[in-house]
Every structure is written in C-alpha cells, then in structure tokens.
Amino acid sequence: QLQASGGGSVQAGGSLRLSCAASGRAFSTYSMGWFRQAPGKEREFVAAISWSGASTYYADSVQGRLSISRDNVKNTVYLQMNNLKPEDTAVYYCAAGRPTGSRWRAVSGYDYWGQGTLVTVSS
Numbered sequence: 001q002l003q004a005s006g007g008g009s010v011q012a013g014g015s016l017r018l019s020c021a022a023s024g025r026a027f028s029t030y031s032m033g034w035f036r037q038a039p040g041k042e043r044e045f046v047a048a049i050s051w052s053g054a055s056t057y058y059a060d061s062v063q064g065r066l067s068i069s070r071d072n073v074k075n076t077v078y079l080q081m082n083n084l085k086p087e088d089t090a091v092y093y094c095a096a097g098r099p100t101g102s103r104w105r106a107v108s109g110y111d112y113w114g115q116g117t118l119v120t121v122s123s
Contacts, residue, residue, distance in 0.1 A: 007117030020094030028072040036090035045105040
C-alpha cells in the first residue's frame, strides 16, 4: 500500500516536498515513480528511481527543478519540488513496480499506485 502526502498550494517559484510511504517489507525491492495528472489531461511521467537509488530518471519538463530520492529504512520515497511553475499544477501519484527499458516512463511499468496528492501552483 502506498500513501502519498505533502501536496498543497504555493506561488510560482516556491517549493514543496512530496512523500510516499509504503507498507510491507518488499519496498526496497521495487523501483518507484512519480506521475502527475492535470485536469483534462492524461497521467504523465515525472520522475523515477531504482530500487537501490543508484539510478534516477526525469521528464524533460522537470529536469533541474525536481529531485527524487528514497529511504529504504523508512520505506519512503520523496519528490523535492523547487522553482514550481503553474504548469506543475496536478494531482501527483506515487507508484511501485519493476520497469525495464522504456517502461520506466510508462504508466504500464508500475503495478501499485498511491491515492494521489494535489499540488496547486499559482502565478
């Protein structure tokens, strides 16, 4: 089970840190991803991290502003969001899976999903 938290409302240029807490002892064996879905749009890839934390992947639109990390002792994955823009407004979802190749950036690459947390960025 995945529980996302940390969403809220900020002004453009502000920061937020999202957290996703996982239950179960298998957390450290799963790669983790963050996706987002804006109103009227499809869910899109934001960032992902391998089970060990050695590899990370980012969407071009967030590269340099958002950073994904994980703590396998706390069973938690984080998404540090800096220099937020109005176009970052969306519901953010964490996901767990064992994607390979191009599936790192695909919704279909992940098996388990959290409930989502809303991020609103005003201009």
